[in-house]
Amino acid sequence: METTGTRRSLAWLLGIWGLTRLLLLLFVFKVYVFPGPDVTSDVSVIYQGWYEVLRTGTFPLDDVTWQYPPAAALAILSPALVFWLDYPSAFFVLAFSADLVVVLLLLYAGLRPGRTLRGAWVWVVGVPLLGPTVYARYDVMVTAVAMAALLAGARHPRVMGALTAFGAMLKVWPVLLLVAARRRSAWASAALTAGGLAALFALAMPGAFAFLTFQRDRGTEVESLGALVFHVARHFGWDGQVLLNYGSVEFLGPYVDVVSTAAVALSGLAFGWLLLWRLRARRFLSHTLADAAFVAVLMFTTTSRVISPQYLVWLVGLAAVCLCFRGSRMGLPAGLVLAASFVTVLEFPLWFSHVVASDGLGVTLLFLRNGLLVLATLLAARELWHSTVTRTSPLPVPAQATRAKETSLPS
Template sequence: MTSTDSRADAAGPPRRSAPPGASARATPAARAAGSAAAAWTAWAATRALLLLCVLRVLVLPGPDVSTDVSVIYHGWAEVLRSGTFPLDDVTWQYPPAAALPVLAPGLLPFLPYATAFFVLVLAVDAVALALFLRVGRTPGHRRTGAWAWIAGVALLGPTAYARYDLLVAAVAAAALFAAARRPRTAGALIACGALLKVWPVLLLAGAPLRGRRARALWWSAAGWAAGLTLAAVTAAPGALAFLTFQRDRGTEVESLGALVLHLARHAGWPGEVQLHYGSLEFLGPGVPLVSALSLALTGAALAWLVHWRLRAGTPGEPAVLCDAAFTAVLLFTTTSRVISPQYLLWLVGLAAVCLTVRASRQALPAVLVLPAAGATLLEFPVGFADVVASDSPGIALLVLRNGLLVAASLLACRRLRTATGPGRTARPPGLPGARPALSPVPGGHKRATSR
């Protein structure tokens, strides 16, 4: 035997070559890493465009949305630094914790106020995406919600960065994800969110009423809300002035009820649009009636939620918490007298949560929120002049956006009722920490079953 043969024998049998295409089949970890990298790339590209818009490097048609930060927020910050809430400014219509994001740009004193605000919103946006991606890797979840967050915020345009609502949406998403394993943390986050902008209190619409976790969630939310409110009232006068200012608001030009008034202008109605309580509202004969009907519609939405909750009892599936929260906020947004563009940020955040949770039944209504966000960008700021003038293009955009919200609301209500009604089928829990129970089977083995 030659030395070459000896080396061949020592090396063992020849290795088989990999089958064609095997290198293309990446491991699950590699696929997850690639998906996350793609998400961050898309996020960076879209957020760069948003920053260019709010910094006025790229200028969209319509009003400059960044003035709300550079003028209004900056003015509020100066008042807040003096030791009081803006008592004499009717545009201050926010709970006391709203002072925190308004004052937050002071953490970056080396930047102009508006620029510092945009940088902080960008940071919160990044943290929110990281949360969606992290939760999306856990059992019972998917990364669809991360992509919905990327797309929804981008579709809303510069408004997403020119308001502090993105922060509230991120807090709400974190609260829903924490509810299953950390109910006290979830309760604290819900309380903080409610004191930032009220609407996160609706996250409790589907919360369980009995059990140790339920008590922890409710007591934590109530305790934190009471403590933070007391601290705000003690710290500065005017902490609750927002209640009066919000009560006196009328029908804004972008709301569902405003569509009636837009059409009435074409029929000779003598009303007009004016800046009122910080937004452009309709003023004239019949407007109080339209506002009252909008409030009645909101009351009907609340009545439906109470009726659903009484029939559902204590929902047994963690995913119902997300579905109920999304449905409740969707109903109150759609029937609002206002529907300001930033309201869509609330829906984008909750829609992304529902699309993350596999057990959620709100996938279709959640997806409808995304084109609604895009239509909102077209009506504000791009086509806002047509909206204010009640021109046909503006009315068409409002019909499209509000129609999508109405369709999503009806679908969400139907799916929520079906998910918790008699004869429903069990679905696996859909929040972090909700693990399947183990039941014995013949032979001494165990199998997973849904609780």
């Protein structure tokens, strides 16, 4: 009976995955046009422009929109592997392939003893909620590497460390996966891999770390938590501007630097909480590694100066890994992330013009999406603390055992 139920669940899961991914491919290949701004322009214009520079053996040193670690060059150059297709088509095929790899990883993990297919369902349902943006950014590739690292973590810490370092050299945030890593071999493997890749890129390609300076002068992106201050302030005479700046639509003007500094301070407080948790944590269960990574990435995404739609791909992926474990209690935060993903596709690209205009619809969508992320962060952090730090009450001693102990004592 259980085998029959599992087969039926697998059939539904793979069927829904196939149908939703076909729909995403139809959108990115423009068989059907998704409403709102063209999300594929990042691939056909920005990524392809970087590709032309990178293939000459140097990083795009004069382009301030290049804000990624050096291994990101591999993702941008990867469409060359599918040489029979034009650049955008090859990129979409590779993004789809990364999605397929993730599903296979989650199925393999979910069918093992002590695991569950809940994680696979989170990924299958969560990705299409974000719309075609998922296949038009390289974040799905980074997320695939990060998820593989977490799934390898319990049994293969060296593999986890190497994959985490590689992911961090693609887009920084996977370094947070190490927050709950206890084995020195994971940290050593990560350090050696990161050091080796950094040295290789620094020697082979000029400008490998120019991205560090390009991040410094960014404003507050219009979808971020801090941006809500200016969306509201515009209705009371704030005279700043909304401009395309450093590759994203940002607020520029009075007090933007104050809000940006506050966002950095919030990220600092999040780091302090994670450090305190790591020092206080006493119980590390099979799912703690994934739960802690989910909490860490939630914290830094929510407090960031930028919350681009593709960031939700990271959260959906990490939530899926958490729910592969039967013992994980991250179900509610994961559900909130799925809800936030649906609201995200409404605010971008569907009604992004309303967000840029700071009108009632745009502000409402942002309050809802960012509110869901804040609530998910607080609940996930509370659950992580409760499951690893809070002392549990000792089990009550049966009355018979107490009486037996008392009669055995000398009078």
